[in-house]
Amino acid sequence: MAPIIDIHTHLFSALDIPIEGYLRSRRSEKSTLSNPEYIANFFPGPQIFKYLADRMRERVITRQIKKDKLGPFYKFLLCVFEKIMEQHIREWEDSLTKTLARNASDLQKIWPKVDLYIPLVIDYEYWFSNTMDTRIDDQIRLMYEKVILPSRGKFHPFVPFDPVRELTFQDKLMNPDGQKEDISSLKLVKDAINEKGFIGVKLYNSLGYKPTGNKDTDEGKDRITQLYRWRIGVRNEKMLYRFDGNRMDDVLNKLYAWCEKEEVPITAHCMMHGIEAYPQASEHFGSAKFWRDVLDKYPKLHLNLAHFGWNPVPGHGYHAQDNWMREIVDMICKYDHLYADVSHHEVTSRGIRKELVDAYKKIQNDFESSLDKIRQHILYGSDWHVLRRMNNYESFMDRYIEIMAETGFYDEKSQDDFLGLNAMKFLGLNPGGQNRARLESFYKTHKITPPPWFQAAND
Numbered sequence: 367m368a369p370i371i372d373i374h375t376h377l378f379s380a381l382d383i384p385i386e387g388y389l390r391s392r393r394s395e396k397s398t399l400s401n402p403e404y405i406a407n408f409f410p411g412p413q414i415f416k417y418l419a420d421r422m423r424e425r426v427i428t429r430q431i432k433k434d435k436l437g438p439f440y441k442f443l444l445c446v447f448e449k450i451m452e453q454h455i456r457e458w459e460d461s462l463t464k465t466l467a468r469n470a471s472d473l474q475k476i477w478p479k480v481d482l483y484i485p486l487v488i489d490y491e492y493w494f495s496n497t498m499d500t501r502i503d504d505q506i507r508l509m510y511e512k513v514i515l516p517s518r519g520k521f522h523p524f525v526p527f528d529p530v531r532e533l534t535f536q537d538k539l540m541n542p543d544g545q546k547e548d549i550s551s552l553k554l555v556k557d558a559i560n561e562k563g564f565i566g567v568k569l570y571n572s573l574g575y576k577p578t579g580n581k582d583t584d585e586g587k588d589r590i591t592q593l594y595r596w597r598i599g600v601r602n603e604k605m606l607y608r609f610d611g612n613r614m615d616d617v618l619n620k621l622y623a624w625c626e627k628e629e630v631p632i633t634a635h636c637m638m639h640g641i642e643a644y645p646q647a648s649e650h651f652g653s654a655k656f657w658r659d660v661l662d663k664y665p666k667l668h669l670n671l672a673h674f675g676w677n678p679v680p681g682h683g684y685h686a687q688d689n690w691m692r693e694i695v696d697m698i699c700k701y702d703h704l705y706a707d708v709s710h711h712e713v714t715s716r717g718i719r720k721e722l723v724d725a726y727k728k729i730q731n732d733f734e735s736s737l738d739k740i741r742q743h744i745l746y747g748s749d750w751h752v753l754r755r756m757n758n759y760e761s762f763m764d765r766y767i768e769i770m771a772e773t774g775f776y777d778e779k780s781q782d783d784f785l786g787l788n789a790m791k792f793l794g795l796n797p798g799g800q801n802r803a804r805l806e807s808f809y810k811t812h813k814i815t816p817p818p819w820f821q822a823a824n825d
């Protein structure tokens with residue numbers, strides 16, 4: 367039996383992320399009046415964001431006490447947002463106001479065929495103004511107690527690493543709550559992987575740090591990266607955390623070296639737009655090509671560039687300058703342990719679906735001689751619950767399988783690679799893999815019978 371693995375999901379609630387700061391970070395001077403990013407600048411934009419964020423955070427609690435109805439004003443605002451953004455905001459709100467455990471149960475109901483779900487925990491606290499309510503170490507503990515242990519092998523998440531939290535800890539500075547930072551990001555990662563059933567690390571470059579090369583080479587002439595980081599400091603009220611680029615690289619290198627040695631896979635957000643420190647931060651910090659230097663230095667590191675470098679704006683498909691899919695395919699040909707997941711591709715909207723079909727056809731033309739290798743390095747992933755904003759999100763998996771069959775990228779036989787077997791390699795879960803050994807002892811310690819997908823890998 368080949369397993370089905372969803373390599374990219376989320377379970378977080380509005381209490382786990384600085385939600386108001388994120389909403390406000392989207393403000394932009396560039397756009398027109400029809401654009402919510404522009405409207406966010408002026409009264410009552412910021413006030414509305416604050417109200418929405420407060421209400422969402424409160425509802426995570428009240429929904430656990432009683433059946434909390436939306437309320438007419440809140441519902442009205444959500445509807446207005448839906449109209450402006452042309453996304454199903456009320457659907458997403460439903461997940462953002464539920465606990466980890468309830469979200470985990472919802473997810474299993476939508477795609478019950480999936481054998482293993484990988485929720486990615488994220489650490490946004492040091493990049494957006496205001497703070498989150500649940501400390502990141504509590505989020506890890508809750509994930510362990512409320513999701514990993516009860517699921518008995520159905521959920522194994524990725525733990526986030528944040529270089530700025532690590533440096534703040536090292537320098538004994540205040541965290542955004544005004545307390546001395548007592549969490550080492552690196553220690554948090556190691557503990558989650560070694561003791562708590564987590565199986566990988568999540569990085570988020572669009573928040574404001576490059577995979578490496580955070581120090582500008584020529585001060586004065588080329589201080590671009592540093593200036594972009596200062597911009598985040600000013601915009602998002604985080605001036606305290608402008609660490610030297612060399613030090614950011616140092617702690618990131620420590621992480622990469624440890625992950626390579628221990629065979630711990632990394633997933634890095636790699637898409638234009640999406641959640642980012644300011645509009646376009648993804649381009650300045652998270653471009654796929656920035657990973658080349660890391661992979662040259664750590665050739666055995668297992669890396670997944672999430673979202674396949676896709677640009678979700680219509681008309682910016684495979685051939686566009688600001689679409690990194692082609693670059694990633696080129697990198698997959700060169701590096702042996704680089705993967706890309708297809709999460710959050712809008713396969714249920716007709717226009718984008720056409721662009722994706724076109725992309726998979728063109729890859730087969732452009733990289734004809736390396737197709738076998740490329741097919742071994744693409745991973746199925748949904749990006750649920752963020753995906754709930756999309757039309758007909760429930761059909762995401764079926765639509766993707768359909769596109770792969772239609773373009774001839776995967777036929778019925780090789781479809782197993784896409785849906786799970788490639789992920790088994792990326793995750794190091796086949797016999798001999800270090801993650802497999804860690805899970806074996808985790809199951810033993812907690813008296814969990816290894817799940818069928820885990821046992822099947824022995825056959």
Ligand SMILES: [Zn+2]
Pocket residue numbers: 374375376486749752
């Ligand atoms: Zn995601």
